[in-house]
Amino acid sequence: MQWEKSDAFEPGDHGNKPFAIRIPSLLVSRGSSGPPNFLTAMWFTPAGAEPSRTVVAISKSTHTYGLVNETREFVLSAPTQKMMDVVVFAGRASGRDVNKFEEAGLTPVQPSKISVPLIGEANGNVEFKVVNQFPLDDEIDLFIGEVMAVHIRKGTMHGELYREDANPLLYMGTKYDEQGKSLGKHYGKLSGIEVVDYESPLLKKHVTRK
Ligand SMILES: Cc1cc2nc3c(=O)[nH]c(=O)nc-3n(C[C@H](O)[C@H](O)[C@H](O)COP(=O)(O)O)c2cc1C
Numbered sequence: 001m002q003w004e005k006s007d008a009f010e011p012g013d014h015g016n017k018p019f020a021i022r023i024p025s026l027l028v029s030r031g032s033s034g035p036p037n038f039l040t041a042m043w044f045t046p047a048g049a050e051p052s053r054t055v056v057a058i059s060k061s062t063h064t065y066g067l068v069n070e071t072r073e074f075v076l077s078a079p080t081q082k083m084m085d086v087v088v089f090a091g092r093a094s095g096r097d098v099n100k101f102e103e104a105g106l107t108p109v110q111p112s113k114i115s116v117p118l119i120g121e122a123n124g125n126v127e128f129k130v131v132n133q134f135p136l137d138d139e140i141d142l143f144i145g146e147v148m149a150v151h152i153r154k155g156t157m158h159g160e161l162y163r164e165d166a167n168p169l170l171y172m173g174t175k176y177d178e179q180g181k182s183l184g185k186h187y188g189k190l191s192g193i194e195v196v197d198y199e200s201p202l203l204k205k206h207v208t209r210k
Pocket of ligand 1: 024037039040041042057058059060061062063064088090091093094096
């Protein structure tokens, strides 16, 4: 097979950015004392189906890091479009300085399997217990969470799929001007869901079941 040269691409700054359009998470935690807390997290990814696990990278500089290490539990919460300011706030402010639930006017909701609250205003909340932890470097640890319970807002999803009229918040990243000055964080809206065309020549040839 001949490899072609292409001028369709140019160098980019951030390796993980082409994959960044996704729902951000509010990672909720609590310690043995003090109020529960949450931070904005984008460094997380599903890993494994049965048992269902998620890897999340948590910076040691955060208040969250100490809390998760204390209880070995956390909640990942999926924000709605209305929660855009909460997501920005939770990614800047620290639970060391402010009570984020109170400041953001969010409702802590009773969990079912762990001791960390859910966020009442979110589209979904997943309860995790930490089953493993690895250092990524001097500043960040990877935590492996195993799903203990899943709570989806009524009317939001059909099985695994968001409904067309659901309102998940999509993270797009920061926009910069020509001098590299930030023009702010940008978020997107869900604007269409479609089923795969299983009749496409490629899928008809290689994929026999949906
Ligand atoms: C879009 C976005 C994504 C972020 N993702 C993460 C993340 O996955 N892990 C992390 O440790 N910090 C992440 N941060 C930074 C924390 O949210 C931030 O340091 C926060 O203020 C820490 O709060 P805490 O001290 O209350 O734990 C992110 C920030 C933003 C704005």
